[in-house]
Amino acid sequence: MNPRRKKRLGIISAIFVGMALTIGLIIYALNQNMDLFYTPTELVNGKSGVKPEVGQRLRIGGMVVEGSVSRDPSSLRVSFDLHDVGPKVTIVYDGILPDLFREGQGIVAQGVLIDPTTIEAFEVLAKHDEEYMPPEVAEAMKKTHEPLQYTKEQKQGSL
Structure with a gap:
C-alpha cells in the first residue's frame, strides 16, 4: 500500500x-x-411489564390522598401519599412545597425510587386546571366585565 x-x-x-x-x-x-414518567399504578405494577429499579430517577404524577400529608415539626421534611385509580405510593420531600399544593390536588414529583412504593423527591410541582385564575385577576375581571343582563324581549329580538 x-x-x-x-x-x-x-x-x-x-x-x-x-x-x-x-x-x-x-x-x-x-x-x-x-426521567421516565409513571403513575402510581404503573410504578407498582410495572409499565409495559417492566418495573423501575430502586435508585432510578423518575417522575410520578397523581392526586395527593386526603389526610396523608405528614410534616416533620423540626424541619421542612414532608411525606404524603399519591394515588390514581390503583395503589398508593409514598412521596418524601425535604423542602418548601408549592403554593398550590394541597390534599386532593394533582401533583408531579421528580425524584429517586428508594423502595418499590417510596420516592425521595427533589422537586414537587403542583398542577392546576386550565380554568385557574389568580384571585386578583378574577376580582378585576368581575369588576370590569359585569355580565350583561338581558330581558326576555332582548334575547328574542337578537335571535
Whole structure:
C-alpha cells in the first residue's frame, strides 16, 4: 500500500472512531438525564411489564390522598401519599412545597425510587386546571366585565 492510501485510511479511521465515540457519549449522557414518567399504578405494577429499579430517577404524577400529608415539626421534611385509580405510593420531600399544593390536588414529583412504593423527591410541582385564575385577576375581571343582563324581549329580538 502506498503512503498516500495509508494516510487516507488513517484519516477515515480516525473520523469513524471519533464519530462512534461522540455518538456513544451522547447516548450515555441522555440515559443519565432521562426521567421516565409513571403513575402510581404503573410504578407498582410495572409499565409495559417492566418495573423501575430502586435508585432510578423518575417522575410520578397523581392526586395527593386526603389526610396523608405528614410534616416533620423540626424541619421542612414532608411525606404524603399519591394515588390514581390503583395503589398508593409514598412521596418524601425535604423542602418548601408549592403554593398550590394541597390534599386532593394533582401533583408531579421528580425524584429517586428508594423502595418499590417510596420516592425521595427533589422537586414537587403542583398542577392546576386550565380554568385557574389568580384571585386578583378574577376580582378585576368581575369588576370590569359585569355580565350583561338581558330581558326576555332582548334575547328574542337578537335571535
